Amino acid sequence: MTPRERYYWDLTGHLVLRGVLTPDEVDAGNAALDHAAERIENGTDAYSESLRKDSNPKWLNGTWVRTRPDTPFLLMLKSPHCDLWRRLLAHPEIVPRMNAMCGPGFRLDSGPVYIGGVVGTHIHKLHGAGEPHKPYVGYHATSGAGFAGAVTVAYLLTDAGPDDGGFACAPGSHKARYPIPPGVRTTEEDLGCVEKPSLKAGDALFFMDGALTHGARPWLAAHPRRTVLYKYACRTAARRGTALTNLEPRMQWDDDVIQGMPAEQRAVMYGPSSSPQTDSPYLQVSDEGVVSVDHAYLPSLKTHSDTFVAG
Ligand SMILES: O=C(O)CCC(=O)C(=O)O
Structure with a gap:
């Protein structure tokens, strides 16, 4: 993690890394999502049945738009469709940054979660920033090092431009001391403090999942939204995922x-x-x-x- 990245991360609670996935990897990711969607929707064999059960898919306007975070069903796809998702667990661009953000020994708490979107996908209300207070996903910095209990890395499989919708956050809110006003939660009257980062297919977005106020704006673009979230935690935090079982x-x-x-x-x-x-x-x-x-x-x-x- 460079000093510039560290400064930005500590200040805002999120960080975009451009072009982490090669164009071939973006294609492979999209092919894997198509494969999974097809099996989940139409498959009648045991493999399709287990994907359907484990992903708990939600559909909107005929498009697959979300899965349950607890089950890592993308890691369970048949090779080659699981290969990219497995490689991303410990990607060389991600590991050093996660070591700096979450501390060495960071772990996958849940996911990878698939979040899609089509026109008609509504807002995911903003949440986080200590409401309610959850020390295990909080952020603090001391002795020149920052520490976030939970960091999510989202990989973009399609572009999400500034007017398209999708992930939005209130930068700096991981250090907020007062409750989130209602208009900020819904982004309808956001006081100018909600930002929608402009993202391209292949980018990776890190955010302090829990410490930072974040959510998603309605999806407005003609092309579908496609993002896959790896929900990491520091070694000593337990969010959900296998912790529940x-x-x-x-x-x-x-x-x-x-x-x-x-x-x-x-x-x-x-x-x-x-x-x-x-x-x-x-x-x-x-x-x-x-x-x-x-x-x-x-x-x-x-x-x-x-x-x-x-x-
Ligand atoms: O990118 C998104 O849709 C927001 C995801 C989110 O709010 C979350 O994972 O908690």
């Missing part, structure tokens, strides 16, 4: 350790995860000093509502 106490401890534990003790034996969702292991203490599990506790920790709206 490895959460249970039985995945963390031997049977004889947890056997017979009451719910309050089990509650502290869960693994790390940002949004446990099931059997929420949150503790409370009553005025009488009784510790109990409160499933409704810390509702603010629930992930932001799925603000993606398909028209």
Whole structure:
């Protein structure tokens, strides 16, 4: 990461790297997405069935526009269609920057997620910047080094010009101290603080996923939107992805350790995860000093509502 990139990243919370993918790689990525879309839509064999199940695809106006982030279905495509997505996990242009942004030992938390768009794909409301406060995806800089708990790298497979729509953010909002005003969330009255970076097929966009206020503008271009997001976390952060399936106490401890534990003790034996969702292991203490599990506790920790709206 050059000092200029580091300055820009620390200042704004995002960074664009031009032309990371070669034209051949852009073609290969698009071919893989076509292959997956075809199989998901029409395939009747077990392979197509598993892609359909794992990607949980959303369609709009006959076009595939989104997949579930938890399952890395693009890595499960048959070769050669998985080759590019696997190579991008540890791309030589990405690794040194991720080491600087997230710290050595960064890990893929979830994805790669596919986000498409056609005319009619509505806004993905802006979110992030500590609302609600999530220390594991926060950003701080100390002793001359910056540290983001979560960094997403988005690869562009089609152009996304300034008026096309797609990814938008409030640069600098990873250091914001006040709540996001409603007009900024929807970008309808954005105070001039929401920016839509101009991106070309082959570019890679890094953003502080969680720390930075970000989302997407409606897609307006005649050509489809196509972007693939790798959701990385620092070594010690757990956002979602496999963390959710490895959460249970039985995945963390031997049977004889947890056997017979009451719910309050089990509650502290869960693994790390940002949004446990099931059997929420949150503790409370009553005025009488009784510790109990409160499933409704810390509702603010629930992930932001799925603000993606398909028209
Ligand atoms: O590029 C986009 O559509 C925004 C993605 C986003 O908001 C997210 O991944 O949290």
